[in-house]
Amino acid sequence: MTENTEPTNNNYFDNYDFLNFSYKQIPNFKLCKKFGGKNGIGFESNPEKNDQLIEEINNDPNLKTQKILKGNPSNIIINENTLHHFKFTICKDYMEYLPGQIESKESIQNAIKLSSDFVYISQDNFDSDVVLLKRGFKTNYSDWTAYTNHMTSNIYFNILFEYYKLGLIEDYIIFYTEPIKNSDNKYIHPLNSSPDQDTYDSEIHAYKKENMKFNNIFHKLNIIITVKGYKDIDKILEKIEEEKSILYDSRKGIYEKDLEGSIEDEPEPKKGLLGKVNNFLS
Numbered sequence: 001m002t003e004n005t006e007p008t009n010n011n012y013f014d015n016y017d018f019l020n021f022s023y024k025q026i027p028n029f030k031l032c033k034k035f036g037g038k039n040g041i042g043f044e045s046n047p048e049k050n051d052q053l054i055e056e057i058n059n060d061p062n063l064k065t066q067k068i069l070k071g072n073p074s075n076i077i078i079n080e081n082t083l084h085h086f087k088f089t090i091c092k093d094y095m096e097y098l099p100g101q102i103e104s105k106e107s108i109q110n111a112i113k114l115s116s117d118f119v120y121i122s123q124d125n126f127d128s129d130v131v132l133l134k135r136g137f138k139t140n141y142s143d144w145t146a147y148t149n150h151m152t153s154n155i156y157f158n159i160l161f162e163y164y165k166l167g168l169i170e171d172y173i174i175f176y177t178e179p180i181k182n183s184d185n186k187y188i189h190p191l192n193s194s195p196d197q198d199t200y201d202s203e204i205h206a207y208k209k210e211n212m213k214f215n216n217i218f219h220k221l222n223i224i225i226t227v228k229g230y231k232d233i234d235k236i237l238e239k240i241e242e243e244k245s246i247l248y249d250s251r252k253g254i255y256e257k258d259l260e261g262s263i264e265d266e267p268e269p270k271k272g273l274l275g276k277v278n279n280f281l282s
Helices: 009-013 025-034 047-058 101-114 129-134 153-165 233-238 273-281
Strands: 002-004 018-020 040-044 067-070 086-092 115-124 137-139 169-179 188-190 212-215 218-227 244-249 262-267
Touching: 018 025, 025 040, 025 047, 025 086, 040 047, 047 067, 086 101, 101 115, 101 153, 101 218, 115 233, 129 137, 129 262, 153 169, 153 218, 153 244, 169 233, 218 233
Parallel strands: 002 067, 018 040, 018 086, 040 067, 086 115
Antiparallel strands: 115 218, 137 188, 169 218, 169 244, 212 262
């Protein structure tokens, strides 16, 4: 169902245990179920998308108890009724669309205040942009004009380290998922590819070097933040069933010291019979 966030705002929240700040509502409602959420609230500011979301929710028996509010997550009033009312908040592919770092910091702070257990953030990773640039590559999302906010792991660390020192949060983990192992990956474009492109297609996009091996280049940057008093951050991490490379854990400091991104100088050998023959001759 959809409703407006303006009237009697706090009455909406009594029977809901998580918030979904994500860009794509439906798949992330399902993700929230994996985190133990039962009934959640999402947000859609585009009126044209509301009817479509209502139809999708009503047609899925597992989602009928979820709610979509018209408007932006920033519309939620934080007071005695909403402070730490929800078990958790997820912000998946959401931060990229905010105007900048100030709004990101406000969103993180609000999510922490609204949640009793944890906040989960996941976004496209911009940490590797410089490494890719130096070798003539970029990701298709690095110059996507709708992405007005390129948050990096260092920016998140600076924000969360401040909160940690102030005692506003319990712990936080910054980590990568979805490794991009070579230049053949669909998200990798040559530098001279135009902005706002979909995934790479050799039929329509400029030539790019193939089989260049990538080290520690990832598609997604993720952050788990636990609210003060919540001690089970490892349980949250375990529920993310993807290959993970942990960059920073507030309980341990730098976790994996060899996560610096790089690109090999020579292409990887081609697979198949020709590649085997070339390896033998060399």
